[in-house]
Amino acid sequence: MSASKQVLLIGCAPSIVDTARQELRALNIQVYGCDNIEHCRSQFYDLVIFGVGLSASERTYVKGQFSTYQRDLRFETVTSPLVVWRIVEALMPAKSQTKLVNLNAYRDRIGYSGPLEPTIETLSALLRHHPAAISYENIDILLDRGIDISPGAVDGKLIHRRRGGYCYEQNALFKRVLMAIGFQVEGLVARVQWTAPADAPPRRRSHMALRVMLDDVAWLADVGFGSCVPTAPLRLDTTHAQETEHEAFRVLPFQGALAVQVRILDEWKPLYELASDVCLDHDYDPLNWFAASHPTSHFRDSLKVARTTAKARYTLLNGKLTTRTPDGRTERQVLNASEIADALRQIFVLPVEPNWLPILHKAASGFDKAQ
Known part of the structure; x- marks a missing residue:
């Protein structure tokens, strides 16, 4: 196992230190807290995080103390909600980069230029474009x-x-x-x-x-x-x-x-x-596993599809299609299996596969498992 990373949090609430310690233990990152800036130089660190409540003069003092024996130490000032995220980003950049997305492909997918x-x-802008282009659906779970x-x-x-x-x-x-x-x-x-x-x-x-x-x-x-x-x-x-x-x-x-x-x-x-x-x-x-695989999960007993555009919210629950417009008007339709397939293609812009047909028949009948 590679050597653990050492992080010091200065001027952060004990609850923030405890949360960071618990969240980052699995990533082999050791987190320490320090309230008294006079007693923070107990070891070498890979990163020092300042809480936003620490004054500029206090931050300067700490940097000066560490610079006498650890000149390349990184310092960050971070708001409490972002402490864990910032530590991961700072200490695991290579791992983070491998998870990032192809932005050009994503832009093309959602039609955003x-x-x-x-x-x-x-x-x-992204929050408008994404739900209009990428429908919400649970079809793979039903399959x-x-x-x-x-x-x-x-x-x-x-x-x-x-x-x-x-x-x-x-x-x-x-x-x-x-x-x-x-x-x-x-x-x-x-x-x-x-x-x-x-x-x-x-x-x-x-x-x-x-x-x-x-x-x-x-x-x-x-x-x-x-x-x-x-x-x-x-x-x-x-x-x-x-x-x-x-x-x-x-x-x-x-x-x-x-x-x-x-x-x-x-x-x-x-x-x-x-x-x-x-x-x-x-x-x-584990949350994803339960939602997708546990017998009691509500995602496993009904077809759920949704898409939101500037014109309307479209929702398909089994064979019931609901269209709700921004001015409050609501239209409801009951669809058979063939009409569900058409709606998936035309309204929800999904590439309907032949092996979806049994699921669509179940959806049209209310997903009665006894049938």
Whole structure:
């Protein structure tokens, strides 16, 4: 095993140090915390992270102390939510680069020709284009193919074979796109509340979402929520309603987490409860396995497809096609298997395969497993 990397966090809260220590242990990165800058030079480090609360004079003092015996030491000043991400990026650049996406292929896939700079304008544009081009769908799960969320598998499926996918594929791809552009981004996990009865017990955390930092402001980015995907970045530091080209959304504090809500016909409905804990890529492996393979997973008992364009949100649940326009109009249709196939091709721009036909017949009959 290669020697572990040593990281020192100065001026960071103990909870941040503990979280970083736990998250990075599997990557052979040792994390240490130091509150007193007079006692921080106990060993050699590969990286020193300053908390944003540390003053400029304190940072200068620490750098001077270390420079007497470790002249090439790297120093970074990082906001708390990005500590883990920044450490991984700084100490494992080669590994990170191998996971990045072909941006030209991605641009072609989503039909985007604008600038690729880490700005709110770019983020907003990508959040409009991605859900319009890459549909949300769970067809491989219904075919018992399983879901491989490794970068090569996701890129091959969503970009090159022009398929869709669900949150662990969609947001995994989007995360690597944002990182390749230069955004600071972290993975999160959420407890879905959408369509759940008000008195239902809490569901397990099962949804992947992203937090993007721009000029010290945290934004929610999510291209994997199917029928109600936010088509704009949502600020996580305000409770005010935030308009998108479809519905308005808002983010409220809730029991140490953040409750994301959407306004449907003047009524606020819960979307999901967003945990603040940072997830590394491998944290999603067991969540993805459960969603794709466990017999009780709701992804295994019905066809779920969605696409959101500027004109409408299109949702297919088994044989029920719903079209919802930004002005609030809703149209519903019941489709047979042949019509489902046509909708997949024409509305959801998916390359329908011959071996999907048994699944489409089940979907048309309500996915009754007894048939």
